[in-house]
Every structure is written in structure tokens, then in C-alpha cells.
Amino acid sequence: LEDQPGDDAVFGRLLAMLLGESPSLGARQQAVSATADAMAAEPGLADAYAERLLANVRQPASLLDAFPEPATATTLTLRGKVLLADGQRDAADEACAQALVLVSQSELARLELSAVELDRGIVERAEALLEPLADSNNPRVTMLRVRALAETGQTEAALALLNDVLRRTPPGSPLMLDKADLLLELGRVEDAERTLLDALNARPTDEAIYEALLDIYNDNGNMIRNYQRLVRRMVDTIPDARITRLVKLE
Numbered sequence: 001l002e003d004q005p006g007d008d009a010v011f012g013r014l015l016a017m018l019l020g021e022s023p024s025l026g027a028r029q030q031a032v033s034a035t036a037d038a039m040a041a042e043p044g045l046a047d048a049y050a051e052r053l054l055a056n057v058r059q060p061a062s063l064l065d066a067f068p069e070p071a072t073a074t075t076l077t078l079r080g081k082v083l084l085a086d087g088q089r090d091a092a093d094e095a096c097a098q099a100l101v102l103v104s105q106s107e108l109a110r111l112e113l114s115a116v117e118l119d120r121g122i123v124e125r126a127e128a129l130l131e132p133l134a135d136s137n138n139p140r141v142t143m144l145r146v147r148a149l150a151e152t153g154q155t156e157a158a159l160a161l162l163n164d165v166l167r168r169t170p171p172g173s174p175l176m177l178d179k180a181d182l183l184l185e186l187g188r189v190e191d192a193e194r195t196l197l198d199a200l201n202a203r204p205t206d207e208a209i210y211e212a213l214l215d216i217y218n219d220n221g222n223m224i225r226n227y228q229r230l231v232r233r234m235v236d237t238i239p240d241a242r243i244t245r246l247v248k249l250e
Contacts, residue, residue: 011049014034015034018030019056028066031056032063032066032067032068033068035078040074050081051081053082054085060083072102074099076096076099076109077096079095080092080093080113093116093120096109096116107136110130123148123151127145130144139175142161142162142175146161155186159182159186162175162178171199171201177212179192180193180196192216200213204237205237207241207243210234211243
């Protein structure tokens with residue numbers, strides 16, 4: 001992992017070994033330290049590393065006694081994510097705020113703190129935290145900004161922001177799923193369908209896109225032929241996928 005910090009398979013294997021059945025304090029400390037090291041080495045993957053750590057524990061709170069001292073901006077941000085996963089929003093807010101005090105330019109800490117503020121309904125503060133990141137290419141920055149706009153009723157502005165980002169993004173971006181959600185909120189069902197079909201052309205085996213399209217067709221009984229075309233496409237393209245087996249069973 002030190003040699004190739006971006007190797008998700010190695011990282012996942014390490015966590016699985018450390019956080020198996022009833023892990024010791026030492027093992028939990030190693031898992032937290034490995035995650036913090038990977039986050040620092042690969043900032044673009046930091047959020048994914050933290051989520052992978054959380055996915056390997058049943059109780060997020062079991063990690064809280066495993067953080068090293070002295071605290072760094074990275075470990076404080078990771079602690080904030082663990083606290084948020086445990087439902088301790090105020091404590092998560094405090095940990096991420098402390099991370100920003102240590103390193104004011106920490107994008108990850110700023111993102112986590114803005115996410116916490118959005119969860120708490122403090123949209124204005126979240127927007128202020130995101131403002132310095134307006135030119136970032138990180139898709140999470142975009143989604144948090146979109147979420148802030150949507151939560152204040154500015155759905156059209158949120159859609160415009162997504163469209164601007166998608167113009168600079170390779171075809172098939174996961175952001176297209178979020179764009180489809182916004183279009184559905186605006187009642188633009190056919191545009192949402194078109195967006196998802198464009199995404200599917202770029203990622204023909206992505207089950208999440210098929211599921212989103214199926215939701216549209218299930219909610220709109222006048223699109224039965226579209227539904228039938230999609231099912232044929234699923235059978236031809238991903239015949240063994242879980243979503244295809246479920247549709248066949250249905």
C-alpha cells in the first residue's frame with residue numbers, strides 16, 4: 001500500500017484482515033492509521049478510503065478510541081466522518097472544524113464540514129465553506145453545491161451547475177444520475193430518461209443506471225415500450241446481473 005497508495009484492492013484486503021471478527025485495539029489502530037495515511041497520500045481518493053474503513057465495521061463508534069495522537073488535519077477529518085456515521089453530528093462538526101483550524105486549505109476537511117452542515121440544515125454556512133472550492137474538479141464539491149442549491153429550492157440553478165460541469169466531464173459521468181434526479185423533480189420525465197440513456201450508452205453494464213430507468217418506467221405507465229426495450233437490452237448486455245434476474249423473475 002505504501003508503494004501504490006491508490007490500490008483499492010490492496011487497501012480493502014488490509015482492512016478485511018485487520019477488522020475481522022472482534023478486532024483488537026491494536027488492529028483498529030492500524031486500520032485507522034492505514035486509512036489516514038492513504039487519505040494523505042491520495043487526497044482525490046480520501047473520501048473513498050474513509051468510506052471503505054466504515055464499511056468494514058459494524059459500529060463506527062468502535063473506532064473512536066483508535067485514533068493516534070497528536071491529531072492531524074487528516075485524522076481529525078476521518079474522525080469527523082466516523083462520528084457522523086455514528087450519528088454524532090455536533091461532535092463531527094467540531095472535529096472537522098478543528099481540522100480546518102490546523103490546515104485551512106484542507107479540501108477534505110472543508111468538504112466534510114460542509115456535508116455535516118447540510119445534514120444539520122445550516123445551508124448558508126455550507127455554501128460559504130464550499131465557495132473557495134468553486135473551481136475544483138472534485139465531483140463531490142459539485143454535488144454538495146448542487147445539494148445546497150436544491151435544498152433552498154433553486155432546482156434550476158442546481159441543474160445549470162450540473163450541466164456546466166458535465167460539459168467538461170467525459171461521457172458517462174455518475175453526475176448524470178444526479179442530473180436525472182433533478183430533471184424528475186422538475187417534472188421533465190423524458191429529459192431524465194434521455195440523460196440516463198446517454199449515460200447507459202457510455203456505461204452499458206452499470207446496474208445503477210438500469211435501476212434508475214426502471215424506476216421511471218414503473219412510475220409512468222405510458223412508457224411500456226421503453227420498458228420493454230430496456231429489458232431486452234438488459235438481457236442482451238448483462239444477462240447474469242442481479243437486476244436482470246429480478247426483472248426476469250417479475
